[in-house]
Amino acid sequence: MSAAAETSAGMRQSSFDLWWVPRAIALGLLAFVIFGPLTNLVLWTVAEKWYFPHALPLEYGLDYWGRVFSSRGNAMESLGNSVFVASMTVIVSLALAVPSGYALARLKLPVRGLILLAFLIPQAFPNLPVYVNIARLFYQIGLNGTIAGVVLVHVTHGLVYAVWIATAAFSAVDTELEQAARSVGAGAMRAFRDITLPLAAPGLLASAIFVFLESLDEFTGSYFVGAPDVNMLPLLLYTAGAGGNYQVASITALLLLIPSIGFMLVVERFLKSDVLSKVGH
Structure with a gap:
């Protein structure tokens, strides 16, 4: 060369x-x-x-860890309330989202797009004025400062993820599989239970995880509807941060961060591109 x-x-x-x-x-x-x-x-x-x-x-x-988890630290009560509220929010949201998502995926509704768009309305407005008015309404009917009231507020946001992802999950299931099951004698409910639901389960699991994380991290609704009677981790985080106690605030934030990272890895595992492509269709 x-x-x-x-x-x-x-x-x-x-x-x-x-x-x-x-x-x-x-x-x-x-x-x-x-x-x-x-x-x-x-x-x-x-x-x-x-x-x-x-x-x-x-x-x-690790002294601050001991203070956070002591009986006077309210961390255990807040953690228990947050997990319980998030779990109940998932149950209520999926109970509404599974039949709604299946109907939106299978039925040729003329206003299907408007129905899906309606679930985005809670996200279209600033949270603060919405929750102030909800808190006033809940106070009048006795739901302010209760677990049930906090769950209902969280469900309004959780339904966005639950319905949209459930609709996409059911849309990704081939209708011919249901028709084949019906052709050999299976009823509509059995075809749904044995064929459609198991195939849509990964998407529904991802939907449940999104709703759980949304509820676990929700602050504004928990503050206006639950405080001071219902202690939640986001409220504990806000109180510690506003008071300049950065150690307690950081420990609380870490407690919120760990399940978020773990669940997002699960979502990435189960929510595939074929399901995502059906969102909005």
Whole structure:
């Protein structure tokens, strides 16, 4: 090989290697944006003493974990209420979403698009004025400050995910499978129970997880309808953060973050592109 060819090949190789510099910088910045706040959060959960201008905590320990989970910390009560409310929200939302989603997926309704759009109405307006008026209404009928009232508020938001994903899940199931089951003598309910429902189960599971996470993280509705009688983790997080107790706030945020990450991995496993493609169709 001539010297000119070797020089040209060396320049191309050098140019190719230099492409990794901006890529590495971009990936590094992205990792910092994503993991920087999470690292700061984890550090606050074990920081006993940390103040400006120190970049790292001066003392580490788990004393604040003991305070959070003590009988006076309200964390266990708040965690129990949050999980119970989220579970009840999932049950009520799916009880409404499964028949609604099946009907919207199978029936040729002339206003099908408007019905799906109607479930987005709670998301179309600012939460604050909506929840203020709901709290006033619930106070008049005795639901303010009750678990049932908080569940009903959470269901209004959970139905958006539940109905849309359930509709997509049932739309992804081939109608010919139901027809084949009916042709060999299965009734409508048995064909739904034995054929359609198991095939739509992954999408319904993803729907349940979305509703659970939405309920678990809901603050505004829990505050206006539940506080101060119903303690919830988002309310505990807000109280600790507003009071400058960053250790308690970070521990509470971590309790909310862990199930969110775990459940999102499950959603990614079960909610496939063929289901997503049916959303809105």
